[in-house]
Amino acid sequence: MTAPIKYIDDDREAPRFRVNRSAMVDPDVFARERDRIFSKVWLYVGHETELKKPNDFKTRTVAGRPLIFARDKGGRIQVWINSCPHRGAMICREREGNARFMTCFYHGWSFNTSGQVVSIPGDTSYGADFERPGLTSPAHVDSYRGFVFISFNPDVEPLVDYLAEAKEFLDLVCDQSEVGMEVLEGTHEYSVKANWKLLVENSYDGYHAVSTHQRYFEMVVASGIELDAARLGDSIGVDLGNGHAASVGGPNTGGLFGRPLSEEALSEKSQRFDRFRTKYGEAWVDRMTGARNLVIFPNLVVIDLVMGVVIRKIDPIAPDYMEVTAWELVPPDEGPELKQQRLDNFLTFWGPGGLASPDDVEALETCQRSFASYRELPWSDVSRGMSSPVALGSDELQMRTWWRRWDLLVNGVEHEAEPHDPPGERFRGQRLELEAPAGTA
């Protein structure tokens, strides 16, 4: 009998943290992830502002399940399994649109956006007392400040509890508009021939930025921006509970290496943040001006960096293949130049044809190819910053936090949280308002 595989080597004495590369290639691991993570926890499906009008809908795939993400006639957000309860065909085969009724093209059953069956061709053949099945929803649908999550687990904890301290980081993003942040039309969609967990790691990996994205930084310097190395390094890594974590920049690190702004745009930005200071207090707004790369376990990434907010959803398709969808979250009350700069950065930094994402994709795909040798070279090292009193953003506390949660859910192995000094005051300032922000669950 063979010993069970140890996927995580969490040695606090050395200290050393290693991940077994078989976790990146093994189909059994992939199947367990689908069952023990994606069927159990809360998963991001979309943002409420993507559905502006009654009966707007988008079709999405979450955890391999085809879903209809819709706003019903009454304006309520609904999520439906995109499968006819009759014989299984997809009810909606469009990516998006507006429809009060959706009709299954297989046998013609029609459903409204509230999930009720409204017509069945030739229904007399079913008899008068036939129980007419409506659409099926995931076990739970809930939202936090416009971010809509679902869970297929009937016994899942409430969303606000699940989000734990990650809520505060969503607040720091959502407070950047006085009228509510809004997802722009259009998406970036790309695929990566690599295990999905590699992109999770990459999404808050401060260590790789300068080496992997050298080309982007050279372009920024060439555009006249002076990079402030001290402020670039002013960041920490934080464990937010339940596997969520973030790398967090100090005040004024959010736009450090974006394209330069005109005087007018700088003035508008300054005025906006002055208003925020009055409303939310200095300490909170100082935090708002910092960069943050947040991963909400398991696969939602929210990055507020380079003068833009990216929402990224990572979908595992196979052990060595993932699909990625990214949206840009913006304050709709900004002027045209600030909006233009966001769009520019969304395209030139984050876009699949931009100057950053292709570098990351290349790095991850080479990792995956090299994992063919996982028997000869079984471990990846994720130890950076383990012994530091304060974990920096360029350390790897964020990844370790995620992996410990992963090991608990997938393999039932419990790890203690990693002890570090609490973050400094600059990273802990609270919003002045005591009441819950509008739109919370």
Place this chain on the structure above:
Amino acid sequence: MEFDVSVPRIEPVRSRAELRVGSVPTAEVRLFGLPRGAALLLCERGGLDTQAPELMNALAEHGYESLAVDLAELDLDDQGLLTAVHGLLGVLGEQGWSHDQIGVVGYGLGGRAALVAACDLVLGATVSLSPRAALEVDDPLVRSPWLAMFGEHDPDMPPAAVAELERRAAPAPEYAHLVVYPGVGADFFRASAGSLGHAAAFDSWQRVVEWLNIRVVPRPSPYAERWADRLQTSSAG
């Protein structure tokens, strides 16, 4: 539009509707069995004789009863058009059709009437094809889903005007969708030998039908009504 000759043709029944704004000639197609829904067809000037029979038969193929009128001879302003639509909806109401089971489809002046109705009423669906001077309608904030289609060379609504109309309709509480067909004029919905004209006529009719099918509430069958009653009873209990 061209029709398959194998489909039986229904001759609309001609009559008159006495509305508060005046008396108008009408054409009507009623269906046996369980019709899918009802359509109020607001023809272009003179269209009751020319376009209505074909359109009403095409709607019947998809299960829609229809009532067609030509409002042009009454010389109505927007308020008059709205009053007329109210009256015509009343005629359909007498036949058991609720507002959400009715789609309003209008051409030219009728298209303008459809827009005015969309702004004032909550209907199943509304469609305007080459609506006359649509940009002059105050506050096109539709309360019913509204599809509007234009020809690129329509001097009354060039693409820039359509874009302006779309911008003004954007804050509306209901969904509005505007389409401009390239290389054709305001009569793009008529059958044409030219490829762009043919494509516009074919596509625009397809859009009309699909717009109605995914928005007009289907008339429930007796069994569906019984099921709805059961649901209501169980939720009340």
